[in-house]
Amino acid sequence: MTKSIKHIFFLLFLIIGLSQTKAQLKPGQLVDGISAVVGDEIVLESDIQEQATYAQQQGTDVSDKCKFLEKIIGNKLLIYHAKKDTLIENPASRIKENTDTKYSQILSQFPDEKTMLAAYKFRTAYEMKKAIEKIDTDQYYGQQKFARITDKADVTPNEVTDFYNLYKEQLPEVKDEVTIAEISLYPRLTDAHKQVLIDKLKKIKQDILNGESFANEARIYSEDPGSAQKGGLYTNISRGKMVKAFEATALNLQEGEISDPVETEFGYHIIQLVKKNGKQYDARHILLKAEPNAQEIASAKKILDSIKTLITEGKISFKDAAFKFSDNKNTKFSGGIVTSQDGTDKIEKASLPANLAFQIAGINKGDLSDVFEDELNGRKVVSLLKVEDVIGAHQLDLATDYDRIKDLALNKKKNEMVEKWIDEEIPKTFISINKRYDDCNFKNNFKKKTSEN
Numbered sequence: 397m398t399k400s401i402k403h404i405f406f407l408l409f410l411i412i413g414l415s416q417t418k419a420q421l422k423p424g425q426l427v428d429g430i431s432a433v434v435g436d437e438i439v440l441e442s443d444i445q446e447q448a449t450y451a452q453q454q455g456t457d458v459s460d461k462c463k464f465l466e467k468i469i470g471n472k473l474l475i476y477h478a479k480k481d482t483l484i485e486n487p488a489s490r491i492k493e494n495t496d497t498k499y500s501q502i503l504s505q506f507p508d509e510k511t512m513l514a515a516y517k518f519r520t521a522y523e524m525k526k527a528i529e530k531i532d533t534d535q536y537y538g539q540q541k542f543a544r545i546t547d548k549a550d551v552t553p554n555e556v557t558d559f560y561n562l563y564k565e566q567l568p569e570v571k572d573e574v575t576i577a578e579i580s581l582y583p584r585l586t587d588a589h590k591q592v593l594i595d596k597l598k599k600i601k602q603d604i605l606n607g608e609s610f611a612n613e614a615r616i617y618s619e620d621p622g623s624a625q626k627g628g629l630y631t632n633i634s635r636g637k638m639v640k641a642f643e644a645t646a647l648n649l650q651e652g653e654i655s656d657p658v659e660t661e662f663g664y665h666i667i668q669l670v671k672k673n674g675k676q677y678d679a680r681h682i683l684l685k686a687e688p689n690a691q692e693i694a695s696a697k698k699i700l701d702s703i704k705t706l707i708t709e710g711k712i713s714f715k716d717a718a719f720k721f722s723d724n725k726n727t728k729f730s731g732g733i734v735t736s737q738d739g740t741d742k743i744e745k746a747s748l749p750a751n752l753a754f755q756i757a758g759i760n761k762g763d764l765s766d767v768f769e770d771e772l773n774g775r776k777v778v779s780l781l782k783v784e785d786v787i788g789a790h791q792l793d794l795a796t797d798y799d800r801i802k803d804l805a806l807n808k809k810k811n812e813m814v815e816k817w818i819d820e821e822i823p824k825t826f827i828s829i830n831k832r833y834d835d836c837n838f839k840n841n842f843k844k845k846t847s848e849n
């Protein structure tokens with residue numbers, strides 16, 4: 397069942413970000429361009445337009461401006477109190493590091509950067525990246541406060557049954573679904589291929605030692621999309637964040653020292669420690685990805701075909717083969733079972749990636765696919781699928797869809813808890829809304845006359 401089904405019966409708070417302009421405001425005072433103030437969180441009219449455009453691009457209905465503003469104000473109330481909550485960590489450095497990656501992910505959905513900026517109504521890449529950073533910051537604080545308010549929420553079997561009986565006539569039909577399992581292998585590079593990469597990195601290192609700039613060499617040669625254009629630089633890296641081989645190498649260097657080539661699951665690197673600062677450090681690196689050639693891919697296919705033969709002959713179960721052989725750490729410990737974004741192993745056929753849908757087309761429950769080429773974590777793999785189950789279209793039913801209905805009931809309870817929390821916090825929090833919204837009839841009493849305590 398897709399996430400949209402979960403929104404049929406109750407309103408989840410829209411986690412969106414707004415430009416965070418700071419100003420000294422007296423209670424009740426609103427200056428031109430400000431739509432609302434919640435505590436010291438300011439909502440500009442331009443922010444509403446900007447976020448409406450962003451939401452529309454994500455498929456959200458923003459036709460009712462009053463309802464859209466109410467969601468923003470409710471979320472700003474969460475954000476305001478989250479920033480005052482000492483148990484919620486400040487995410488600034490982590491979010492800043494992830495901004496370029498998020499920007500690249502959005503860009504990949506458009507033919508070029510100009511088209512993307514026009515669609516999101518930004519003039520420059522810098523403006524859009526700052527907006528992404530603000531969106532992610534507000535999203536983090538809103539989600540963290542929502543989680544803190546609802547951390548003890550639970551539903552009993554009786555509550556699940558009551559929820560089902562109340563809404564069963566309105567529950568939508570689930571489309572055709574499938575449960576699949578996979579085994580994926582990364583093709584292994586030959587020793588000769590590895591040596592080519594190592595020798596190239598050794599030459600780059602020598603060029604740097606001879607006077608070339610590490611940053612310039614990273615921009616030219618590094619194949620890491622997250623850092624190449626920043627001269628290979630990662631800043632404020634928390635210990636434990638990077639893969640073990642990378643971190644162990646970096647932390648064993650002196651500041652300014654450059655490592656010999658080191659292998660990780662992403663390929664081969666040379667690493668320069670820039671500085672250590674307590675539990676964090678800055679480092680540059682140049683990555684050459686371990687891209688397999690046609691011969692290496694063919695060898696991996698041959699290995700996976702032999703594993704498939706063992707499974708079909710009953711000499712090993714698919715579950716055991718996934719645990720023993722698969723390189724996909726996300727699925728190997730669960731028998732190879734593939735899950736959707738919301739954690740269920742029942743995936744709508746229509747939402748399957750095209751390559752997976754093609755591989756299982758025409759095969760039945762219990763059947764295996766052919767071995768095929770795929771991608772995992774940005775690297776080439778060869779994969780084998782098993783169709784574990786096929787579920788025809790049906791209306792949600794307590795007997796067969798208990799876990800889904802439980803999630804719906806739990807989400808409803810969480811939203812009711814947050815609605816109650818908002819009602820309790822409104823009288824304690826300075827909230828002021830521009831008179832242009834006087835005609836809006838908000839569900840919550842945001843128009844109350846109060847000043848911040």
